[in-house]
Amino acid sequence: MNNRLPMGAEDRFVDRLRALLPADDAIRIGPGDDAAVVAAFGREMIATTDLLVEGVDFLPGADLELLGRRAVSVNLSDAAAMGARPRFFLLSIVLPAERGEDAALAICRGAIARGAEFGASLAGGDLSRGPSIVLSVALWGSLDQEPVTRSGGRPGDALYLTGYPGRAAAGLRIASSGAARSDLGEGDRELLDAYLDPEPRVALSLALASAGIPRAAIDVSDGLGIDAGRLARASEARAVLDRGRIPIAPALAAWARREGADALDCALGGGDDYELLFAAAEEAEGEISRLAAKLPVARIGRLEEGRGAVLRDSAGERAIDTLGYDHFEAQP
Amino acid sequence: MNNRLPMGAEDRFVDRLRALLPADDAIRIGPGDDAAVVAAFGREMIATTDLLVEGVDFLPGADLELLGRRAVSVNLSDAAAMGARPRFFLLSIVLPAERGEDAALAICRGAIARGAEFGASLAGGDLSRGPSIVLSVALWGSLDQEPVTRSGGRPGDALYLTGYPGRAAAGLRIASSGAARSDLGEGDRELLDAYLDPEPRVALSLALASAGIPRAAIDVSDGLGIDAGRLARASEARAVLDRGRIPIAPALAAWARREGADALDCALGGGDDYELLFAAAEEAEGEISRLAAKLPVARIGRLEEGRGAVLRDSAGERAIDTLGYDHFEAQP
Numbered sequence: 050m051n052n053r054l055p056m057g058a059e060d061r062f063v064d065r066l067r068a069l070l071p072a073d074d075a076i077r078i079g080p081g082d083d084a085a086v087v088a089a090f091g092r093e094m095i096a097t098t099d100l101l102v103e104g105v106d107f108l109p110g111a112d113l114e115l116l117g118r119r120a121v122s123v124n125l126s127d128a129a130a131m132g133a134r135p136r137f138f139l140l141s142i143v144l145p146a147e148r149g150e151d152a153a154l155a156i157c158r159g160a161i162a163r164g165a166e167f168g169a170s171l172a173g174g175d176l177s178r179g180p181s182i183v184l185s186v187a188l189w190g191s192l193d194q195e196p197v198t199r200s201g202g203r204p205g206d207a208l209y210l211t212g213y214p215g216r217a218a219a220g221l222r223i224a225s226s227g228a229a230r231s232d233l234g235e236g237d238r239e240l241l242d243a244y245l246d247p248e249p250r251v252a253l254s255l256a257l258a259s260a261g262i263p264r265a266a267i268d269v270s271d272g273l274g275i276d277a278g279r280l281a282r283a284s285e286a287r288a289v290l291d292r293g294r295i296p297i298a299p300a301l302a303a304w305a306r307r308e309g310a311d312a313l314d315c316a317l318g319g320g321d322d323y324e325l326l327f328a329a330a331e332e333a334e335g336e337i338s339r340l341a342a343k344l345p346v347a348r349i350g351r352l353e354e355g356r357g358a359v360l361r362d363s364a365g366e367r368a369i370d371t372l373g374y375d376h377f378e379a380q381p
Numbered sequence: 382m383n384n385r386l387p388m389g390a391e392d393r394f395v396d397r398l399r400a401l402l403p404a405d406d407a408i409r410i411g412p413g414d415d416a417a418v419v420a421a422f423g424r425e426m427i428a429t430t431d432l433l434v435e436g437v438d439f440l441p442g443a444d445l446e447l448l449g450r451r452a453v454s455v456n457l458s459d460a461a462a463m464g465a466r467p468r469f470f471l472l473s474i475v476l477p478a479e480r481g482e483d484a485a486l487a488i489c490r491g492a493i494a495r496g497a498e499f500g501a502s503l504a505g506g507d508l509s510r511g512p513s514i515v516l517s518v519a520l521w522g523s524l525d526q527e528p529v530t531r532s533g534g535r536p537g538d539a540l541y542l543t544g545y546p547g548r549a550a551a552g553l554r555i556a557s558s559g560a561a562r563s564d565l566g567e568g569d570r571e572l573l574d575a576y577l578d579p580e581p582r583v584a585l586s587l588a589l590a591s592a593g594i595p596r597a598a599i600d601v602s603d604g605l606g607i608d609a610g611r612l613a614r615a616s617e618a619r620a621v622l623d624r625g626r627i628p629i630a631p632a633l634a635a636w637a638r639r640e641g642a643d644a645l646d647c648a649l650g651g652g653d654d655y656e657l658l659f660a661a662a663e664e665a666e667g668e669i670s671r672l673a674a675k676l677p678v679a680r681i682g683r684l685e686e687g688r689g690a691v692l693r694d695s696a697g698e699r700a701i702d703t704l705g706y707d708h709f710e711a712q713p
Contacts, residue, residue, distance in 0.1 A: 091423020
């Protein structure tokens with residue numbers, strides 16, 4: 050579903066959209082970051098929304114409860130990128146006419162349970178018929194400190210990444226093959242689960258934001274390359290990732306060897322990871338590791354003067370800000 | 382698109398959904414009203430979401446800017462039903478792969494302009510591909526007083542309705558016939574516009590709420606009959622509409638005569654009206670008319686002891702709480 054395509058159409062769209070917006074002082078951060086930040090109700094809040102579309106963002110025949118869970122997870126991940134505390138959400142469901150009340154309830158059950166794990170309650174929603182399943186979640190959260198944006202990074206900052214990118218992309222390939230989960234080995238199950246049930250990095254993000262560590266952050270949803278490019282662009286800097294530091298999960302390496310795929314390509318352009326990429330001082334590494342506890346966080350590169358995003362190794366550099374999913378240019 | 386079907390599946394769904402929800406003191410009003418009311422950010426806010434799905438909620442080939450406008454209008458209407466002041470919205474768009482950036486921007490342009498008329502700014506959104514167009518708006522707003530719910534009515538209250546129900550249903554029939562707007566007479570244009578570009582009753586709703594007049598309210602989106610039934614059910618009362626008082630627009634009467642349709646049926650079961658139905662004291666009628674200024678507001682009946690919703694005339698009563706659109710039982 051994710052594709053390697055020239056970056057930029059989606060970002061260009063956001064620029065054109067911003068030009069249409071009338072001024073509103075209550076909108077502290079509008080379109081173009083992981084979430085909006087508004088100030089109109091006493092305290093600042095973040096708001097974000099993410100769609101899941103059948104055949105584009107998930108495979109036909111997906112388990113509905115898991116789908117509801119994932120729809121909330123991807124929004125929780127956006128809240129995490131802002132350093133926000135998830136609070137409540139609305140869930141809208143488009144279902145084909147032949148699917149009844151029980152299907153809608155299964156989706157809700159997964160969404161409610163997932164929200165509850167992170168302090169976010171379902172407050173309402175909408176239902177409609179349609180040719181295929183679409184889930185739309187809008188999620189609100191509070192801020193205990195200033196929001197973490199994409200734009201606060203500066204040359205010299207180190208870049209950190211939670212977890213293992215590319216597992217979800219391999220998991221999607223496994224899911225697409227139609228293999229039964231029970232027939233999979235442990236490693237492939239790990240990859241499948243990374244795709245079907247991503248883990249939003251809410252707890253770490255709150256701990257980091259509370260300690261004032263991240264200068265900029267983005268959740269890696271469309272691909273590490275394209276999203277590193279977005280963070281760099283917003284921060285008016287250049288993201289330089291160190292090839293030797295990109296964390297490759299053993300399960301991904303094993304799968305790639307078996308399938309003749311390139312694990313690094315999956316890690317850079319796979320998408321659907323929902324890991325947290327953030328810029329912080331190099332000296333913060335020890336504190337970050339301490340706060341992350343068992344969650345692996347790798348220092349994968351740094352911001353430099355310039356533009357774009359590149360992968361650097363002993364042989365030189367290659368551009369990676371085209372590696373990932375662009376909603377305007379991708380053909381599912 | 383709207384259909385006459387036994388009431389209840391959607392309301393039953395909401396009951397089952399509520400049973401799944403863990404307690405959260407911050408959710409003052411959860412699923413089942415026109416909007417949620419949440420207290421988590423200092424001051425209370427309302428939040429609501431409404432989907433528009435191609436082929437179900439609008440016709441294929443619809444003007445995109447008008448569609449963006451309508452997607453915001455139907456959410457503004459929900460805010461109005463709660464007596465809330467619209468403030469921000471998120472807009473998510475699913476577009477077929479062949480539609481590009483300009484199509485998405487046209488939708489945004491209509492949405493932004495409509496929101497601006499009522500003080501609601503676009504704060505963010507999402508984009509995805511899909512087989513057909515889906516628009517999802519999530520809108521939130523502030524409350525200057527206690528929210529107006531569906532449940533505050535009581536036997537003895539009069540029922541009031543803004544505008545003319547049924548025009549949108551006739552407008553949908555006209556739109557479905559493919560007639561060019563420029564070929565239509567003035568009356569048919571009025572009906573078409575009522576369907577394509579409904580007017581949310583935000584200003585009147587704020588004036589009424591500020592004066593403490595409505596005891597309960599609902600926006601008439603699925604049909605006057607079914608929505609009167611919902612208000613009555615929430616208020617644990619019986620809605621009795623007076624046949625002679627249902628306001629029939631002259632344009633609707635003329636269209637119905639010409640087409641051999643029943644104008645009263647359109648008014649009771651048409652849907653897509655986005656008029657405000659509210660319960661208030663009978664003595665408030667003068668004050669309501671004064672606040673409504675040029676907007677017609679009719680006293681169409683009252684709440685009595687009992688259950689359900691009926692239309693009463695000299696011949697007797699007939700149940701009308703099945704007249705309208707149920708999202709679970711309707712076949713578009």
